Amino acid sequence: MKKYSVFAVAREAMRHHSGWTRAWRDAAPKKRYDVVIIGAGGHGLATAYHLGKNFGITNVAVIEKGWLGGGNTGRNTTIIRSNYLQDASAAIYEKSRSLYETMSQDLNYNVMFSPRGVIMLAQTEHEVRGFKRTAHANMLQGVSTEFIGPHKVKELLPIINLSGPRYPVLGGLYQARGGTARHDAVAWGYARACSDMGMDIIQQCEVTGVQTSGGKVTGVNTTRGDIACDKVGMVVAGHSGHLAEMAGFRLPIESVALQALVSEPVKPCMDVVVMANTVHGYMSQSDKGEMVIGGGTDGYNNYTQRGSFHHIEETVRALVETFPMVSRLKMLRQWGGIVDITGDRSPILSKTPVQGVFINCGWGTGGFKAIPGSGWAMAELMAKGRSPLTDAFGLERFSEGRFIDESVAAGVAH
């Protein structure tokens, strides 16, 4: 791998940019690997990266049925925050957020992490109390957040209308080091680093079966031939249930569509990320100037990667109330992704009934922010059989009734 630097840019500028090489190898599958990761999205690639970097396991294949980062990694609204109530969630999301801080340097790839601040608006008394409680919990967890009053909200967000027709803004939970990052770059950066460590990233390769022998995994069948391996990591979001069925176990997961939309680009007018959970809308301004908007999930099971129109209406209505200037914007495009929602709306990072098969899924509507932390924890789980970050997120919590009662993991605006 050629290192990217200011000198590399200068050198290439002198020779008409003829010396750039491919960022990663598009590999063909070998017969055998130590570890196979299913899913080359952010979480899968981050898992592979940390297996190599933290544990020296580099005989790894990352297989992907579509193309690299073509699932939810490239479909989210790129929000990064860690203001969670429960200790287990705060630990893994804060680990993740802190890894984002240095990701561009670690990967030698600019992921454009922008810690511009995240505000979650409190628009009911209930929400005010809830957010104050979260701010207090965050203080104990060492996560830097604060509850701010409406005047401070207005100062940070001049375009906001504090006295909306339905829900006035009563304050907000503010995390100054939350923000956004370029989602595609996260996948590309990890892929480049993994490829550099000698790992194979195999695209257009769909898993069709999981081979087991005596309750232990021995390999996977794919559309590009059988691959033998000692360990399998399933990191595929929306289709986790489908894969689990191949390995012979079930997951407490339902798949629903979550959608987002983007406006025409306008001049910089909002330099924080805003989430309004009561009215179901959230918005940030991208570096290109587009307003990136997301809302709630559809209420029914759905694999179509399309959202229903009335949810766009609901989201836009909420944002027009809160930010009147939005009513003048034209929307450029809209898309949907399939998110996997668990029974308690918190993720699953766990061993499974099949020895050697590990699963990382159920991130629901909040997976992007968790990519590096999830990869870090999943790699530790796969390499050592246990990780302090994943202990609370095991599959067994559903039969044991040990749920993670996470107030801000509501399956919406997450």
Next chain:
Amino acid sequence: MLIVSCPCCGVTAEETEFHAHGEAHIVRHTVGSTDQDMETYLFMRKNTKGVHFERWRHQYGCGKWFHMARDTMTLEVFGTYPAQTLAPPEDLLVQIDAKRPGWRKST
């Protein structure tokens, strides 16, 4: 936008008048059941990719519950039937057979 017919009051309307409540025909386990049965009852879902039977409620209409057969890949609504049933009616299954040959194997 789904167009749904309520089998209780006969109204055909857009999905915004209704509310989805997840998988239908789930066997209830309660006091005295094993941990695993309880887990299955509360959390384990088929999450079918294809023909899915589910519970809906005519939220902003007659308020009654009913069942619906729908394709989660295409969002096609095959039909609705009363909630007071333990399994989908045979005539609806035949109708789905005609549109999705072989679907029964995958669910």
